[in-house]
Amino acid sequence: MTGKGGTGKSTVAAALALALASRGRNVLLCEVEGRQGIAKMFDVDPLPYEERRIAAGLPGPAGRAGAVFALHIDAESALLEYLAMYYRLGRAGKALDRFGVIDFATTIAPGVRDVLLTGKVYEAARSGRKKGTSSKGGAQYDAIVLDAPPTGRITQFLNVNDELAGLAKAGPIKKQADTVMTLFRSPRTAVHLVTVLEEMPVQETSDGIGQLRSADLPVGGVVVNLVRPRDLTGDLLDAARRDELDRETITGQLKDAGVEVDDSLVDGLTAEARDHAERRALEDAQRELVQAMDVPTYELPRIAGGVDMGGLYDLAAALREQGMA
Amino acid sequence: MSRKRTRVGPLATPESTADPLDVDALLDDQNTRIIVCCGSGGVGKTTTSASLALRAAERGRKVVVLTIDPARRLAQAMGIEALENTPRPVEGVNGGPGSLDAMMLDMKRTFDEVVEGQASPEKAKQILENPFYVALSSSFAGTQEYMAMEKLGQLHRDAVETGDYDLIVVDTPPSRSALDFLDAPERLSSFLDGKFIRLLTAPARGPARLMTAGFSMMTNALTKILGATVLQDMQTFVAAFDTLFGGFRARAQKTYALLQAEGTAFLVVAAPEPDALREAEYFVERLTGEDMPLAGLVVNRASTAPAGSLDADEAMAAASRIDRTGAGDPEQTPGLTVALLRLHADRIRIVEREAVLRRRFAAAHPAVPTAVVPALSTDVHDLAGLRRVGELLAAQR
Ligand SMILES: Nc1ncnc2c1ncn2[C@@H]1O[C@H](COP(=O)(O)OP(=O)(O)OP(=O)(O)O)[C@@H](O)[C@H]1O
Ligand SMILES: Nc1ncnc2c1ncn2[C@@H]1O[C@H](COP(=O)(O)OP(=O)(O)O)[C@@H](O)[C@H]1O
Ligand SMILES: [Mg+2]
Ligand SMILES: [Mg+2]
Numbered sequence: 001m002t003g004k005g006g007t008g009k010s011t012v013a014a015a016l017a018l019a020l021a022s023r024g025r026n027v028l029l030c031e032v033e034g035r036q037g038i039a040k041m042f043d044v045d046p047l048p049y050e051e052r053r054i055a056a057g058l059p060g061p062a063g064r065a066g067a068v069f070a071l072h073i074d075a076e077s078a079l080l081e082y083l084a085m086y087y088r089l090g091r092a093g094k095a096l097d098r099f100g101v102i103d104f105a106t107t108i109a110p111g112v113r114d115v116l117l118t119g120k121v122y123e124a125a126r127s128g129r130k131k132g133t134s135s136k137g138g139a140q141y142d143a144i145v146l147d148a149p150p151t152g153r154i155t156q157f158l159n160v161n162d163e164l165a166g167l168a169k170a171g172p173i174k175k176q177a178d179t180v181m182t183l184f185r186s187p188r189t190a191v192h193l194v195t196v197l198e199e200m201p202v203q204e205t206s207d208g209i210g211q212l213r214s215a216d217l218p219v220g221g222v223v224v225n226l227v228r229p230r231d232l233t234g235d236l237l238d239a240a241r242r243d244e245l246d247r248e249t250i251t252g253q254l255k256d257a258g259v260e261v262d263d264s265l266v267d268g269l270t271a272e273a274r275d276h277a278e279r280r281a282l283e284d285a286q287r288e289l290v291q292a293m294d295v296p297t298y299e300l301p302r303i304a305g306g307v308d309m310g311g312l313y314d315l316a317a318a319l320r321e322q323g324m325a
Numbered sequence: 326m327s328r329k330r331t332r333v334g335p336l337a338t339p340e341s342t343a344d345p346l347d348v349d350a351l352l353d354d355q356n357t358r359i360i361v362c363c364g365s366g367g368v369g370k371t372t373t374s375a376s377l378a379l380r381a382a383e384r385g386r387k388v389v390v391l392t393i394d395p396a397r398r399l400a401q402a403m404g405i406e407a408l409e410n411t412p413r414p415v416e417g418v419n420g421g422p423g424s425l426d427a428m429m430l431d432m433k434r435t436f437d438e439v440v441e442g443q444a445s446p447e448k449a450k451q452i453l454e455n456p457f458y459v460a461l462s463s464s465f466a467g468t469q470e471y472m473a474m475e476k477l478g479q480l481h482r483d484a485v486e487t488g489d490y491d492l493i494v495v496d497t498p499p500s501r502s503a504l505d506f507l508d509a510p511e512r513l514s515s516f517l518d519g520k521f522i523r524l525l526t527a528p529a530r531g532p533a534r535l536m537t538a539g540f541s542m543m544t545n546a547l548t549k550i551l552g553a554t555v556l557q558d559m560q561t562f563v564a565a566f567d568t569l570f571g572g573f574r575a576r577a578q579k580t581y582a583l584l585q586a587e588g589t590a591f592l593v594v595a596a597p598e599p600d601a602l603r604e605a606e607y608f609v610e611r612l613t614g615e616d617m618p619l620a621g622l623v624v625n626r627a628s629t630a631p632a633g634s635l636d637a638d639e640a641m642a643a644a645s646r647i648d649r650t651g652a653g654d655p656e657q658t659p660g661l662t663v664a665l666l667r668l669h670a671d672r673i674r675i676v677e678r679e680a681v682l683r684r685r686f687a688a689a690h691p692a693v694p695t696a697v698v699p700a701l702s703t704d705v706h707d708l709a710g711l712r713r714v715g716e717l718l719a720a721q722r
Contacts, residue, residue: 005499006367006600111460168430199704200396229671231664243659253662256650257643259635268632268666276668278702304674306599 001147001223002154002208003194004201008225010037011307012194012300013147017134018325021057025142029054029210031092032117033149036112038070043309047072049081051124055309058316066142071124076102078116114160118313121146122180151193158184158191159215190220193201195290197224197283206293221296221324224287228279228302241277244272298322343687345721346621346694349657351494354382359493360620361480361708363506365500365604366500368596369625369698371395372705372714374496375403375427378590379708381492382418382425389426390494391468391476403427410434411479416673417708426490435472436462439576443569457562469498473578474506478580502604504611507584509671511577557559584618590620593693596677597627600688609690621694623684623718628675629699637677640670696721 001013002281010031017029031038031113042054047070050291057065063225077100083266125144149157161184165177183189191212195205212219247266254261290297300318303311319325351357362374375707379389380658391413392405400406403415405427412426440458452458462468477495484490497506583589588670595605605622612619635643642667687695698717705714 002645004367005501006596006598008364035501108448199398199706203397229667231660231667244663250662250665253647254643257662259643261641265633265635269669272580272631272668273665273674275702280705303666304671307676 001150001193001194002149002224004152004204005150007194007196007201007301008223009150009194010041010147011312011315012223012225012319013145013191014041015146015300015312015319016192016243016325017068017143018055018058018312018316019070019320020143020145021325022060022320023063023066025057025066025068026060027057027066028069028071028141028144028149030073030121030124030144031147032073033147034072034074036072037147039318041312042070043305047149049074049077057318060320062268063072069141069305073117075113075116075118077210078120078162079112082119097299111160111163112312113155115164118158118161118180119176120183122183125183148191149318153205154191154208155215157213158217162215185216186217187218188227189218191217192220192223194223194225195274196226196291197286199286202289206289209293209295218296220304221292222293223319223324224297226288226302228276228283232273232276232280237277237280239271240273241281242273245273291313294301296324297318298324326665338594343691345693345694345697346623348377348380348696348715348721349384351620352377352384352386354688355491355590356588357483357492357590359477359495359583359586359590361495361506361584361591362568362623363497363591363608364594365502365601368594368601369623370397370499371496371595373592373594373623373625373698375691376400376705376711376714376718378427378492378494379415379418379711380719383421383712383715385421386492387424387490388488388492388494389428389473389480390496391430391480392496393430393474393498395429395475395496396704396706397650398704400429402707405429408434409439413522415708422667430436430469430473430476431479432469432472433462434617435476436468438567439573443572444565448565448568452562452565455558455562457566459565461562467505467512470500470506470509473498474580477574478576478583481580481583493705503701504605504607507615510592511581519585524536549656551587560677583617585617587618589618591617592620592623594623594625597682599682602682604630606686619693620624621696622686622690623696623698625698626700627697628679630676631669631672637670637673638664640673644670685699 001009001016003009003012013031017027021027038054044052044054047054049072051069051071053067054070055068057068059065066252121144124141147305148154156307159181161177161180165174165181179252193205193208195201209219209222210298237243247270250260250266250269254265259265298319303314305311307315316325338452351360360374360377362370362377374390375392375395378388382388383526391412392403393399395403395405397406399406404413405415407427408429408431412428415425415427418425419706429629437453438722440452445454464466477493480490480493484493500506500509502597542656584591593605593608593612595601609619610621611617644663647663647666683695687693696718698714701710703710705711
């Protein structure tokens with residue numbers, strides 16, 4: 001799940017994980033940007049570098065819900081794990097740390113960080129251990145949802161192993177890098193993009209899709225988030241924009257419903273409707289651009305009171321209803 | 326029904342303890358030389374910077390605004406979409422003694438120019454072509470922040486020399502964290518003269534005492550992981566860059582000092598969202614800790630409270646009564662009133678939530694003057710839009 005910053009990547013990733021975790025399926029939700037966003041959303045203690053069960057999935061119409069597990073991946077732990085695993089670098093690992101190499105590799109060296117993070121995601125896909133089961137080996141999560149870096153960096157991020165394979169030319173690193181790329185380019189992967197109906201995010205989404213495609217990475221769908229209510233439609237929306245709503249009808253209906261009506265109330269409501277209609281016009285124009293992108297699209301409403309756990313399940317249900325899960 | 330429109334309704338004034346920010350006093354004060362707009366990504370830093378710059382210019386200041394990553398249409402409207410990396414005059418600024426120049430930061434070019442300005446031509450060429458430099462100058466986390474600082478330093482030196490500008494407004498990169506702007510230059514320069522990179526050059530110079538067991542273990546491990554070529558590129562880069570380190574660090578420190586100077590004012594921009602306001606809090610605390618002059622908080626894209634006294638629950642109750650009686654005759658006005666009441670309830674809930682968030686901020690930082698800018702119903706992509714945001718910034722009561 002990628003998207004422009006702040007459009008709701010983390011929220012939508014969490015909702016999708018809940019939606020996929022039905023009918024006994026288990027889903028792993030991963031984050032790589034080191035902000036403990038998952039823990040905050042699910043209201044649990046900060047996550048360790050280890051898979052944890054954090055929530056029950058959204059129950060489906062039939063069958064029991066599955067579970068959502070979470071994994072917080074940080075580059076430094078991934079590097080130490082990697083060194084221990086592939087190079088058996090006990091003491092040398094420490095030497096690297098003493099010379100500032102770990103710090104260099106995980107915060108500064110371009111690319112290294114991404115290699116580590118994608119490597120760990122790949123590991124999870126390959127051999128994800130499911131807590132509470134004794135089975136080993138084989139893919140044990142039915143799905144993995146990755147709260148990925150933003151659109152501006154996603155292609156570089158997912159493609160880093162391709163570059164690495166090119167650099168390494170031969171040997172174990174090349175082999176590993178090739179395997180990771182094979183997974184990311186396979187139909188088992190889908191890169192979804194979250195956007196809101198505003199000019200910059202939509203532009204970025206369209207650019208992002210182009211970049212993903214030219215890197216042979218599989219584009220999934222576009223999730224349009226924070227969509228405003230659409231109770232007003234068609235002619236009424238036009239009338240609202242022109243400030244020509246039928247005040248008498250409004251006044252009458254409000255009175256019938258037992259509301260104390262005065263001019264200022266009707267003024268207020270029509271002014272809100274006008275603002276809303278103007279925003280909607282903008283959204284509709286952007287929606288057309290999104291639809292022209294020729295990928296499946298999904299829409300999620302803006303939840304006025306903010307997203308809590310209940311809200312996440314509501315968003316999950318909306319995604320399921322639209323066939324994303 | 327041609328009523329006079331107020332395009333933006335009255336602001337919700339929650340019982341916050343924060344004083345209103347007096348933007349015009351800040352802009353008119355001739356001692357204000359630099360305004361830095363910071364905050365987390367997408368909150369409206371670029372919009373705020375450009376609006377302040379335009380307003381200052383139209384109030385008589387000679388302004389240059391350094392924008393980073395502006396929306397395409399805004400860049401077009403300001404005539405800076407060409408990425409020239411130098412300021413150019415903005416057309417359509419209302420006359421008077423003031424003026425407005427604008428530019429968009431070209432990170433890579435700024436880095437290249439620093440290298441070219443500091444190294445001999447052959448050495449510069451060698452550096453610019455090094456693969457490691459290419460990666461560093463285009464994707465190093467923090468290069469954009471460092472280059473923004475560098476460009477600010479340059480603009481300031483030019484302003485002092487030529488007198489072309491008496492106010493510099495700076496936008497900051499779209500980082501995840503507002504703090505990156507302050508931290509990145511330090512990170513880059515401590516990387517450039519850090520222990521590790523020094524060590525990389527050591528074998529070339531060959532002081533035998535450095536060839537400890539730990540060190541060779543490290544280089545061996547690195548060669549194994551990164552491959553010999555990468556290590557070699559880094560070594561060549563570091564060797565070539567060596568003489569520039571000092572200069573880099575000195576420049577970064579100078580600009581940092583400029584940020585602490587009297588004539589600088591920081592404005593922290595935030596959206597009325599939990600994450601953005603939390604970032605703003607970190608930033609405010611950090612500025613205070615570093616003795617950096619904080620002018621205030623801008624809460625951008627706030628929802629405006631609707632007029633009237635109908636609350637959200639009453640509105641929803643009335644809506645369902647109308648729904649039930651079927652008064653929304655589908656032939657005529659299909660649910661018009663129901664829709665209006667729902668919109669109203671929705672808006673009130675958002676306004677209330679934002680008010681809670683702002684009160685929380687104000688309670689923790691009561692001394693920070695605040696300006697609340699409503700979300701316009703359209704994007705801000707031309708001078709008229711910037712002017713409008715400028716007016717709203719200044720109209721705090
Ligand atoms: N459908 C929605 N309705 C209401 N609020 C939402 C919705 N989706 C996201 N939000 C809110 O918007 C804010 C940003 O969302 P989120 O953290 O998911 O974005 P992000 O793209 O992951 O951001 P970042 O780029 O900072 O990681 C959060 O406060 C979140 O609760
Ligand atoms: N007060 C506002 N009302 C409506 N739209 C706004 C407002 N402030 C910013 N915007 C819009 O929000 C988007 C992001 O703003 P921008 O200034 O580029 O953010 P940042 O620089 O913080 O990333 C732009 O499309 C801009 O037009
Ligand atoms: Mg996120
Ligand atoms: Mg910006």
